[in-house]
Amino acid sequence: xxxxxxxxxxxxxxxxxxxxxxxxxxxxxxxxxxxxxxxxxxxxxxxxxxxxxxxxxxxxxxxxxxxxxxxxxxxxxxxxxxxxxxxxxxxxxxxxxxxxxxxxxxxxxxxxxxxxxxxxxxxxxxxxxxxxxxxxxxxxxxxxxxxxxxxxxxxxxxxxxxxxxxxxxxxxxxxxxxxxxxxxxxxxxxxxxxxxxxxxxxxxxxxxxxxxxxxxxxxxxxxxxxxxxxxxxxxxxxxxxxxxxxxxxxxxxxxxxxxxxxxxxxxxxxxxxxxxxxxxxxxxxxxxxxxxxxxxxxxxxxxxxxxxxxxxxxxxxxxxx
Numbered sequence: 001x002x003x004x005x006x007x008x009x010x011x012x013x014x015x016x017x018x019x020x021x022x023x024x025x026x027x028x029x030x031x032x033x034x035x036x037x038x039x040x041x042x043x044x045x046x047x048x049x050x051x052x053x054x055x056x057x058x059x060x061x062x063x064x065x066x067x068x069x070x071x072x073x074x075x076x077x078x079x080x081x082x083x084x085x086x087x088x089x090x091x092x093x094x095x096x097x098x099x100x101x102x103x104x105x106x107x108x109x110x111x112x113x114x115x116x117x118x119x120x121x122x123x124x125x126x127x128x129x130x131x132x133x134x135x136x137x138x139x140x141x142x143x144x145x146x147x148x149x150x151x152x153x154x155x156x157x158x159x160x161x162x163x164x165x166x167x168x169x170x171x172x173x174x175x176x177x178x179x180x181x182x183x184x185x186x187x188x189x190x191x192x193x194x195x196x197x198x199x200x201x202x203x204x205x206x207x208x209x210x211x212x213x214x215x216x217x218x219x220x221x222x223x224x225x226x227x228x229x230x231x232x233x234x235x236x237x238x239x240x241x242x243x244x245x246x247x248x249x250x251x252x253x254x255x256x257x258x259x260x261x262x263x264x265x266x267x268x269x270x271x272x273x274x275x276x277x278x279x280x281x282x283x284x285x286x287x288x289x290x291x292x293x294x295x296x297x298x299x300x301x302x303x304x305x306x307x308x309x310x311x312x313x314x315x316x317x318x319x320x321x
């Protein structure tokens with residue numbers, strides 16, 4: 001079957017290791033099901049995999065892709081939960097949880113095999129392309145906001161780095177849930193898009209906000225860390241799920257964190273139950289993922305290049321005929 005995969009690890013030039021071509025189709029195994037992929041979306045996790053983060057060289061070649069929506073073996077339209085081993089279903093009792101492609105072939109292929117437990121029904125209200133955006137970036141944003149930040153309607157939230165998949169999802173979900181959302185971006189066009197999606201105000205990184213916020217959604221890391229901490233009200237919560245600009249800020253703001261009793265919470269992906277809730281939320285409210293571009297699978301490199309450049313707004317989706 002045709003697939004897009006990591007053939008080599010290159011920490012400095014990750015796209016040097018990206019290849020596409022024929023790979024073996026999934027083999028049948030107890031407790032697992034094979035899904036015919038209709039749509040899959042790109043994540044920064046795929047770029048990090050090409051750099052060797054979470055992907056060991058002895059696992060190469062590895063088909064990339066965490067997210068997918070497609071057709072299961074019984075003809076049902078489904079969405080995949082890409083955290084493998086969360087419940088122990090389909091894996092050994094001592095195997096730690098992992099994200100698809102860290103141990104098992106991913107979704108940038110005609111077919112993918114996952115534990116049957118990881119398959120959820122796709123709401124009829126969502127297209128395959130829309131549903132394929134949810135299991136990583138949108139699920140991450142959902143968990144950051146509603147589980148780890150613990151915000152309620154009327155609370156205020158700062159979303160750093162508008163344009164990325166998680167940040168865009170946080171703006172849309174926050175607006176739909178009755179939050180007052182502020183956003184940052186270096187790019188004027190992205191700030192304008194953030195306003196169109198429901199942000200009350202969109203400013204340049206580091207700019208002073210009208211008031212301190214209840215929570216910050218942080219995926220940028222070192223470049224925005226100090227601003228994130230300084231933007232929180234006393235007792236506020238900073239939730240971090242990524243560090244695309246690096247994980248070593250020049251100012252950790254430790255004094256401010258302990259003096260104002262701020263909370264710093266790490267967040268990774270989300271549970272199957274949270275994905276089910278997210279799917280229902282989107283179906284019921286009309287909220288839809290923001291899609292930057294849809295490309296056929298054989299043009300995946302274009303999508304990777306666009307994501308690596310940072311010039312996207314929302315998700316890039318790859319489709320099979």
